[in-house]
Amino acid sequence: MYILAELEKIGAVFTDKHFVYASGKHGSAYINLDLLFPHTQMVAKLCADLAKPFAGEFDTVAAPATGGIVLSVLTANVSGTQGIWADKADGGFVFERAGFVEAVRGKRVLVVEDLLTTGGSVDKVCREVEKVGGTVVGVSVVCNRGGVTAEALSVPRLTALAEVRFSAYDPGECIACQQQQPIVEDMGHGDDYKAEHPDYAGGYERLQAV
């Protein structure tokens, strides 16, 4: 779990705030891995660790755009393989760039991602790999904060550098809502919540500079 200490050091771990998660539930903690990307050498180190459990088992690394692009390329670089990504299209993810399908077809593919919450994007990329004739050997992620399993993704193996579980509550049972704590609107899905509940009595706050 060294990764959590590193993330805390760069201020990517937030606690005692009021967040809205992708599930629609509310909770007090959040990890924002975007804050990691400017720290290139740390990212490169993480990518070496993403590759390690699957060393020698893959020919190509794939990831969902856009957050996964950096991870895919650096993981491929450290393992001497090809690195590509799937672009978002029509509610799914597609290998639409020249040469990308060829990098997957008939190849053993490792799928990487920064954060697993519901696993939706990774699941779509895995299915796209299979659709174009590649074999998913596994999924390697920086942080699994949704309790996502290999079974749920229909892949042989799932590894995470950190497993985190946040307590989450339905809005109707959220103590922070009852206490009218401001909701964070610029991380997680607070902006969606704001659009639906513009009159929330506790108001909204931003944690990042604009």
Ligand SMILES: [Zn+2]
């Ligand atoms: Zn709440």
